[in-house]
Amino acid sequence: MGKKLKTKAAPEQRAGTILAAAALAVLYVFLFLLDNALPTNSFTVMLIPVLQKGAIFALVCVSMNLLNGFTGLFSLGQAGFMLIGAYSYAIFSIPAEQHNAVYQYFEGGIIKFSIPQILGNALGVNLGNIVGAIICIIIGGIVAGIFAALIGIPVLRLKSDYLAIATLGFAEILRAFFQWDGLGKLTNGSNLLRKYTNFHDIKIQLGGFIYQLDTVFPFLIATISIGIIVLLVNSSYGRAFKSIRDDEIAAEAMGINLFKHKMMSFVISSFFAGVGGALLAMFQTTVQAAPFxxxxxxxxxxxxxxxxxxxxxxxxxxxxxxxxxxxxxxxxxxxxxxxxxxxxxxxxxxxxxxxxxxxxxxxxxxxxxxxxxxxxxxxxMIRKFKNKKAKKAEAGKEVDPE
Amino acid sequence: MSEPILSIQNLQVNYGGIEAVKGISFDVPEGEIVTLIGANGAGKSSTLRSISGLVKPRSGKILFKGEDITGKNPTEIVSKGITLVPEGRKIFADLTVKENLRIGAYLRKDDISEDLEWVYSLFPRLKEREWQAGGTLSGGEQQMLAVGRALMSRPKVMMMDEPSLGLAPLIVRDIFSIIKEVNKQGVTILLIEQNANMALKTAHMGYVMETGRITMSGPGQELLVNEDVRKAYLGG
Incomplete structure (x- = not known):
């Protein structure tokens, strides 16, 4: 065994963090240029939506991985929670004067205000749109999280396949429920929700210029959300999740409260699925329950x-x-x-x-x-590179095989 | 004999519709090694599982330092200072050795670095394998990790379910010398074993279980020479 033991907080770790931060900075500069400076051609016209949708699905995948990959709970309710997030987002961000047009079959709906608009009156239209959109996205996540907590109580007592079946069924029920006319004043029945704040409305005014943030915005939300999930996975809660995945009985014997931790993972995962759903609503500019x-x-x-x-x-x-x-x-x-x-x-x-x-x-x-x-x-990568170098240096001498 | 740290009174446990433990009573004195021996299905594991809160007893009482802990959940029981080394080791295969140990201290809020050092000094092998995934360890190392993980909760009582299961005789001897060492450092041990010979040699006090009842009890050395025990469990 010539393998070197890894040690934590090594210089590679620090260098890695700096490199990652630098790469992120470069990425954001590129996205900003893409939104504002780069010419529109057949390449960027495809690149922008692909990047936007990619960021949204990256977030949703990571949220699913938190549950399925790190906690070992095989749940298939992701589309359902995205649906909740998308609807919650849209409902609260349709401009007041558009309600009659959007809810034309339901007397203009019951919610008559728009959060981005209210904030727009106080902060100016552009900033109001950004902050309002963020608040509505968070509302989407919270509503999805509340639904998850409610169905988690019965469903999380099930194991493996049964959990998958139950969550799948839940998502399907939800889809039908959101298309029900009885809820029309809130969800607009099976009609589209539209005219709410979308990616193209996200812009920022700096020194007389208005800059678009079409692609920067979804990336920002996705980066922050994924960052939070990464922190969670590496925390002691994350370790507890992984121990539940590896062996439930042993985890319980260590004093880990199985139900509480499963619930936590389920609610957090659903929260971020809801956030992803809200972003998807922004991306699509219209929302309907059917495609979820x-x-x-x-x-x-x-x-x-x-x-x-x-x-x-x-x-x-x-x-x-x-x-x-x-x-x-x-x-x-x-x-x-x-x-x-x-x-x-x-x-x-x-x-x-x-x-x-x-x-x-x-x-x-x-x-x-x-x-x-x-x-x-x-x-x-740095570690690998260094090891390779070290191996090359030692190539002449005798090295015991790994 | 000192005050019992753990006292089991008339414990009855049903397990999967079967009456696994039919009303047993025994005491575990503080600072000693107590063993329950018996054949497969005698109800030993069910006894440990109900003490650790993994299954709820049907009736009877479990007292820890005089306090009734019957039917409490595992989280409370571990935080009171009773921990279980489960049968078949059940270490977390995809977590590193160090992460496994840290999970053992999951309920503790205080500094665990000293205990980590303590466990590493008991099992230097674990220190060498600190960053390896638990699943890549050998059987003996996994058993050491399971014991180390349990010790990380800084237990007053450590219960061990068949620690010698599936291990080579030499490793079994190592494990039992570690049990003695841990006990010397002040941890009371309740051990259940099919390997009656090793268990009785190590234990201060032994109980023999048969089909859900305790049929014999006495100091370990005494049971070791007892005719009936020899016939039933020691092969002659």
Whole structure:
């Protein structure tokens, strides 16, 4: 065993943190330029929505991973909680004067105010939109969390498959419930909610100039949310979650209150799913319950599995790759031509065939996902690089095999 | 004999519809090693599980330092100072050795660095493997980790469920010498074992359980030479 033992708070760790911060800064500068300075062409027109949606799904995947990967609770209610988040967000941010138009079949609805608008009167339109949107997003998360707490009481006593079935059923019930006319004054029945604050309304005024924050905003919310989840996973609560995943009985024997910790993980995961749902509402500019079906949960689950169950960086990478390939990179397969040549079988739907094959290949050959349960970190890369260097230096001498 | 730290009175436990423990009473004196021996299905594990709060007893009383702790949940019981080393070790395979140990101290709010050092001094092997995933340890090392993890809660009473299960004889000897060492440092131990020979040699006091009842009791050395015990559990 020539393997060196890792020590914590090593210089690599510090260097890694600095590098990560620098990379984030570069990313945000790029996003800001993308929103404001870069020319609109066929490339950026695809890049912006893919980045926005990627950030949203990265957050939702990480929230699902907290529950499924770190706490070992196999729940399939993600789309349901996103639905709650999306609706809560939209309901509170539709401008007052638009209520009659949006709720045209329900006498203008029962909520007659708009949080971004109220704040806009006090803070100015742009700042009001930003702060109002953030407040509405948080409301979306909280409502999703409350629903999770309520259904968690019966559902979290179930194990593995039964928990999955129960949460899946719950999400489906919710979808029907939100389309029910009886709730129309709140949810607009099966009609669209629209005209609320979306990504394009998020702008900031600095010294006479108005800057767009279309892409910066979802990234900011996703970064903060994922950051909170990372802190949680690395805290003593996170350790307790992982111990429950590894062995429930032993965790209980150590004095860990199983129900309390499962509930905590479930509520927090649902909160962030709700936040993701609210962002998705902003992205889509309209909300309807119908698309929040089981297949959306499966899509999220697929991203989590591709990234690696129990890996946060894996989930993030997988979400961006998945969204980019399904919405952008494989589009040419539907276009009927390739490199200016006409290819007859490249027609509508062929993209999905290729995509399915790619997923099958991934599942067959990377059965633990891209990252397994490892994390991608700058500190890790530096360590690897150093080890390689050290090995090269020792190559001449005798080294015992690892 | 000193005041009993743990006193079991007329304990009855049902487990999966079967009456596993049919009204047993015994005392665990402070600072001693007490063992329950008996064959498979005698009700030993059910007894430990009900003391640690993992299953609720049907009737009877469990007193810890004179206080009734019957039917309390595991969180309360661990924080009072009774901890269980579960059967089959049950360490957290994907957590590192150090994380496993820190989970053991999960309910404690105070500084645990001293206890970490203490456990590492008892099991130097764990210090070497600090950053390895628990699942990659050998069986003996996993048992050490399970004991170390239990000690991290700084227990007054440590209950051990079959610590020798599935371990090589030499490792079993190591484990029992560690049990003695831990006991010398002031931890009362309640041990259940099928390996009656080792258990009785180590224990101050022994009880023999058969189909949910205690049928014999006495100092460990005495039971070791008892004809009936020899016949039933020691192979001659």
């Amino acid at each position: 079906r089981t297949s959306m949960t499966y899509e999220i689950l697929l991203m989590v599995v591709i990234g690696g169950i129990g890996s946060i960086t894996g989930s993030v990478i997988a979400a961006f790759l998945y969204i980019a390939s399904s919405e952008w990179w494989l589009r040419f397969l539907d276009s009927g031509q390739f490199m200016d040549m006409s290819v007859p079988f490249f027609r509508d739907g062929f993209r999905k065939v290729v995509f399915s094959v790619i997923i099958m290949v991934i599942v067959l050959f990377f059965s633990r996902g891209i990252m397994g349960d490892k994390e991608l970190s700058f500190a890790g």
